[in-house]
Amino acid sequence: MNRMKRIDQIHQAILHLASKQGITAQELSEMLGLSRANVSSDLNQLWKEGKIRKSNGRPVRFHSNMEDSKSDAVETVFDKLENGNRSLHTSIEQAKAAILYPPNGMHTLILGETGVGKSAFAGMMHTYAVETRKGKRDIPFITFNCADYANNAQLLLGHLFGVKKGAYTGADADREGLIQKANGGILFLDEVHRLPAEGQEMFFTFMDKGIYRRLGETEERTAMVQVISATTENPESALLKTFMRRIPMVIKLPSLRERGLKERFNLIIQFFREESFRLKKEIHVSANAMRALLIYPCPNNIGQLRTDIQLACAKAYADYITYQKQQLEIYSCELAEYIKEGMLQAKEYRQPLEELIGNHKPFFVFHPDQEIMLFEKEPAPDSSSLYENIEKMVKDLRERGVSNEVLELDLENYFSQYIKGMNRQFRKIDLSKILQPEIVTLVEQMIAYAQNKLHKEVSQKVHHSLALHIQTLLERVKRGKQIVNPQLNQVRAKYKQEFGIALECVKMVEDAFQIDLPIDEAGFLTMFFILPELEADEENELVTVLVMTHGKGAASSMVEVTNRLLDVNYAQAIDLPLEEEPQEALKKAKEIARLASRKAGMLILADMGSLLTFGEIIEKEMNIPVKVVPLVSTLHVIEATRKAMLGHSLAEIYRDVRHVASFDITEPQTKPAKHLANKAIILTACLTGEGSALAIKNMLQHHLRFDEQLCEIVPLNIVGKEDMKDRLHRWKKEKNILCMISSFALDNDIPTFSIEDVLNLKAIHEIQKKIDVAETYHRMGEVLNSHLKHASGEELVADVRHTLEQLQQSLAMRIPEDALIGLCLHMCCMVDRLQANETAVNTVKADELSMKNPHLVNQVRACLWPLEEKYDIVITEEELSFLMNFLEKGETLSC
Amino acid sequence: MNILLCCAAGMSTSLLVTKMEQAAKEKGLSGKIWAVSVDEVNKHLAEADVLLLGPQVRYKLAHFKKEAEAAGIPCDMINPIDYGMVNGAKVLDQALSMKK
The missing domain is CATH 1.10.10.10 (Winged helix-like DNA-binding domain superfamily/Winged helix DNA-binding domain)
Structure with missing residues (x-):
């Protein structure tokens, strides 16, 4: 038992x-x-x-x-398909007949709009053949897209029919064609209307008689191949007419519109189940999201529906792993704008919609174990690796101390992120150590070819990422993993020239490593060549900061303090104990320089002696810009590290750090501080588009008190074409941005509140405070305007605030907002007083100043310099002394 | 009522003093309103009924609260928003409310 x-x-x-x-x-x-x-x-x-x-x-x-x-015909792939897709009944019957037609099936043409699933259907026909032709398991299924080589007939025909060595320049070996590979099976020709005129006769002969020749060959070859072709074109066109005469079976696949809501519903369910299975997680979809997915206009049919669902899942997944959600949830408000707009038509469909959805709970839940991979054969987007990449990206960002960041999920942005990410890692890794030399050479060839064709420079960054991409590609091929590009058709249509180049590059890779690659790879490579256009900022390479001092542990302890204060692991240290030769330290410094960015360069902070000469040596030998700051202190290191991480250039950091060191201020920074005098702005941003940003705006307007003359709430569309970061960067200079409402931290300098905290009103108090403060400064300007003898109130307030901002940054501390207001008013009055040549009523004993920390005094002086310049004043020791009192004794928060 | 204001060097507050005096006049209040620097507060404490501190010297608040208590008068920091806007009327109200 x-x-x-x-x-x-x-x-x-x-x-x-x-x-x-x-x-x-x-x-x-x-x-x-x-x-x-x-x-x-x-x-x-x-x-x-x-x-x-x-x-x-x-x-x-x-x-x-x-x-x-x-295979005992219990349930075939078509039986499964027909279940839930009644409108396909005729098509399926036709397909079955075409496959079962003895001995090797019947040539078939599949018609249908983009994305109705022609390729998938052809794939199922193959599966059906495998299921039904007993004992014949290895029926080849070869697919070919005629559009891929439409501009190069010779290459196309060579691919199809094969090539004899010497048939044309470059044909340096015999090569078998796809027809031969498909012998005994099925050849699927997609976009058959793109078959060039030169090849048509040859191909028709083959279809009629099963005879063909390789290019450059005289002897005839035979192959038994069932040709399934597909096209989106009107079958009345000239080519298709002749073509159709030879094709006994024409199957028309209905568009998504023609298939009705019920079937669309089944498809949506199917796709969510497949995603749930891939992610091994439950997916919760709100009833409204289901409604939107059911009715939004979907011109690219099932393919688009599927991609849209995958993107929604990917977005939900991103939220989930960044801890913004407890589980994978998809709400209608988070769907892409054009999907949400579908809801506008909901009324027209109310009756059928409610029949499908009305009876259900508010949520549809998909479990990973319910999956039936019906569409497995379809060239499915490589979702698992997309998910893996999101995961990696988020992990990466977290490690760098960024809590969240925009995860732009369309392919372009995904790729530019990918490349940016790569380059961050690259600063630390020696390229030649991790890449085969063959790849490096190959990539150089590819880049040279692309540069020549495109007549433009391909940046070094692309170089690196391309090399790494090829390496990954080879590994994938070795492990037999599929390479599928879901956006292939879009990419091909949008970037014709680059796609052509990518095709050549694919060939180079194939030749160099003796492998076969799917056409999809060209779609990926295309992205590398269009990338320079997408990328706007170049600031990613950062200056390396190195501290070197004599004695045991002096340098490392400064670096340790710095890194701990800034909560990073950025600055590096080399100690030179007295018993050690300076050459030893130089060797170590070179090692660090070798890993530094050639473009950004390296800043050396040293104490004295021979260490100060290292900069020159390294600059010459390693061909990297180096600057040396002598007489290093912890303060220098902090300033340098902070600036370096903010992406300042070597020259800027060098100049600023030297300000810390001495009175020798030669280049006063008189950056205009105008933006602080402008209207205050609260940004509301939403990943899913302007709609929800607008909703948040209304919500804020309802709960906040503010003067519309002084403050404005601006909704922001993150999904827009323009690079978000660029736009923010520009705005930061021009406008007075108080804070931002967003689910992602777009910019670390701008205080950001999560949408959730706004919705549950937690953040309202703090936002109100910011508004109040902004209004306070504005009124302060107005009041001063009528009081000041010399300067304009608004402008002075803005300048003083800017100065205080610099001061806080330079001293790496935060002055509480309350005290800051007082300090600002005090300094405005001080400037006016000094301009009028009045002395302070109560003088603090001047000798106190010399008692103070000279470093701090110098730093404060450096920060005040622009103010002195602009208003033509000299800040007296008494005045400075007060500021020092405040800075030393005041309750400041170090940051 | 005599209101003593304290700020760093005594100057930024003088603007506020002017505004407060205006407000007091409108209310028909009499008394002295004047500003001194931190170092001089002690000398003036005896004359004052209320001591108010500018927000920029709030690090001295605890210290002066003790001193004021000893002198038997209330002491607080000026509301930073009112201070920033140089809102004499509001600060005057604050002073009045402290002196029950």
């Missing part, structure tokens, strides 16, 4: 686990917690009964027998 149960349990396990590799007795025993001997004997029993199969070789692997029993 007991034994029967166990054997059933094992049989069940095998049926469920049925993977291609099968399973060993050992694995099964571990999984089920049974002794290996028992499992082993049961397995043999099952095998004897014919319930399972086993493989040759050691260890013996057991397989389920299910696939075989399935």
